[in-house]
Amino acid sequence: MDAYTALDAVLDPELDEPITDLGFVHSVDVDGGRVTVHLRLPTSFCAPNFAYLMASDAKDVLTALPWTTEVVVMLDDHHDSDLINRGLAADAGYRGTFGHEAEEDLEELRQTFRRKAHQAAMERALTVLLRADEHVDLHAVTLADLPPVPASHALLRRREALGLSREPSAPVLVDEHGTPFPRAEIPLRLRFARSVRISIEGNAHFCRGLLRTRYSESTVEAS
Numbered sequence: 001m002d003a004y005t006a007l008d009a010v011l012d013p014e015l016d017e018p019i020t021d022l023g024f025v026h027s028v029d030v031d032g033g034r035v036t037v038h039l040r041l042p043t044s045f046c047a048p049n050f051a052y053l054m055a056s057d058a059k060d061v062l063t064a065l066p067w068t069t070e071v072v073v074m075l076d077d078h079h080d081s082d083l084i085n086r087g088l089a090a091d092a093g094y095r096g097t098f099g100h101e102a103e104e105d106l107e108e109l110r111q112t113f114r115r116k117a118h119q120a121a122m123e124r125a126l127t128v129l130l131r132a133d134e135h136v137d138l139h140a141v142t143l144a145d146l147p148p149v150p151a152s153h154a155l156l157r158r159r160e161a162l163g164l165s166r167e168p169s170a171p172v173l174v175d176e177h178g179t180p181f182p183r184a185e186i187p188l189r190l191r192f193a194r195s196v197r198i199s200i201e202g203n204a205h206f207c208r209g210l211l212r213t214r215y216s217e218s219t220v221e222a223s
Contacts, residue, residue, distance in 0.1 A: 003035050004028050006065055010057045013050055013113040015204040016120065022204070023211050024054065026076065033069030035062050040076045042210035048080045049109055052097060055088055056106075111162075115176045118158040120197035122172060123190060124151040138190070139183045144168035 007025055008018045019025055019039065029036040039055055059073040073088055075081050087097025094106040128151050129136055136145075143166065146152040156166050164170070164178045171180045173189065181189045 002065060002067075003030055003037070003062060006061045007037070007058055009061050010054055012204075012207075013053055013110060014047075014200070015207060016113070016117040016200055017204055019054055019058070022208065025058075026215075033067055034072070035065075035068050035070070036072045036074070037062065038074050038076050040211075040215065041078060042207045042214060044077055044079050046078065048078075048084070048098070049094070049106070051075055051078055051080065052084050052087070052094060053106060053110065055084060056094070059088055114158070114161045116196050116200065118155075118162055118164075118176065119193040120200050121151070121155040121158040123193035123197045125155040126172060126190065128152070138173055138186050139171075139180075141172045142168060143170050143172060146172065 004020065004025065007028075008020050010019045011017060012019060012022055012024070015022065024039050024041060026038040026040045027036075037058055039058065041051060055073050055075045059071050062068055062071040062073070075084050075088075078084065084097060087093070090096070125146050126138060126141070128147060128149055129141065129145065130138075132147070143152075143156070146155070155172070159166055162176055164174065164176075170178075173181045173186060175181065
């Protein structure tokens with residue numbers, strides 16, 4: 001289904017996984033050019049800004065499809081469902097939806113999690129490389145040195161999201177601005193990136209468990 005496939009591009013900002021893989025898409029209903037989607041989250045108290053971001057992104061990717069004429073995205077069973085759903089229906093935007101409560105710009109929030117996703121992806125890709133050669137000089141590793149595996153492809157996507165170079169000669173171990181880490185800092189930087197990756201993966205596992213507990217049926221309804 002084109003509509004459901006389009007939702008693969010919508011990521012949970014904290015977990016860095018598609019909402020489709022996480023089971024957050026409860027139903028997708030297509031009636032001609034009208035698409036109605038219902039989303040549901042692991043708890044009723046998931047952060048409202050995260051919830052809004054995912055629901056808003058879902059509406060955006062579906063609206064971008066050439067055949068849709070009307071897109072309705074509804075967030076179910078959240079303590080701010082009514083507020084978020086009204087804002088989405090009115091295309092009010094994040095600040096228009098939450099008013100004075102929207103202390104942080106949505107793009108700033110998105111960038112924060114893009115940086116975390118980049119750190120985790122960098123650690124995953126380098127771990128694959130280290131398993132093949134534990135003596136590799138990490139300071140000298142470039143994108144061209146990474147094996148053609150999913151972890152490497154994911155890193156390229158995360159770099160693209162941050163506007164970082166994807167040239168084969170670009171160094172792998174860089175900060176969010178593309179500045180290479182000093183050689184002496186590499187062990188510390190890699191440990192920190194590993195802790196970020198473990199935190200993201202642990203939270204994703206926890207959220208999946210909460211979702212299964214909250215909604216015993218985990219299938220997506222589509223029509």
